[in-house]
């Protein structure tokens with residue numbers, strides 16, 4: 500049977516990984532469409548017609564005909580469609596959303612920018628680099644403290660909060676952050692890595708388009 504979902508993205512992209520990881524953990528195989536950011540494919544009219552921000556990821560759902568953008572919003576959409584990882588109660592659903600908002604406010608920017616700096620994708624002066632490193636570590640400590648005595652960020656099972664934040668924290672070492680100093684966070688990462696369907700980013704996102 501043809502795959503329901505088509506994920507457009509690039510293998511280097513953390514937000515693309517978040518969506519791919521959700522699909523993998525939910526047991527949904529998906530078509531993958533490589534978007535060549537260097538060639539500016541994401542700014543072409545055909546792509547912009549589907550993804551108004553001119554960014555990856557873009558997720559197409561052949562069942563509903565919807566074209567979706569913004570990784571956190573896509574994760575919430577997938578919870579509604581697939582009935583998985585949404586939390587065990589309305590309270591947990593809201594808490595998962597809160598973590599995803601917090602992620603892009605306090606965590607993702609610093610981790611992703613540090614990584615981009617180290618990969619040579621972005622270039623910033625020393626004060627900016629120091630700011631991202633300091634703020635990133637503050638956010639990692641918030642996570643580490645929260646995970647004291649807990650297995651998951653929200654409730655008693657994995658939710659999209661974990662998937663969303665894993666899609667940032669797993670890039671932290673590439674940004675120069677030392678995760679070994681965050682014991683609870685390291686244990687949580689190992690827990691994520693042990694889930695059925697889990698794949699690390701370098702094994703999940705192909706470097707070229709592929710259909711299943």
Ligand SMILES: N[C@@H](CCC(=O)N[C@@H](CS)C(=O)NCC(=O)O)C(=O)O
Nearest residue numbers: 512513514553554555556569570571
């Ligand atoms: N908040 C967005 C961020 C998406 C994002 O930053 N995508 C990057 C790749 S990782 C991108 O498309 N960059 C190209 C651009 O913004 O022009 C999400 O979570 O989906």
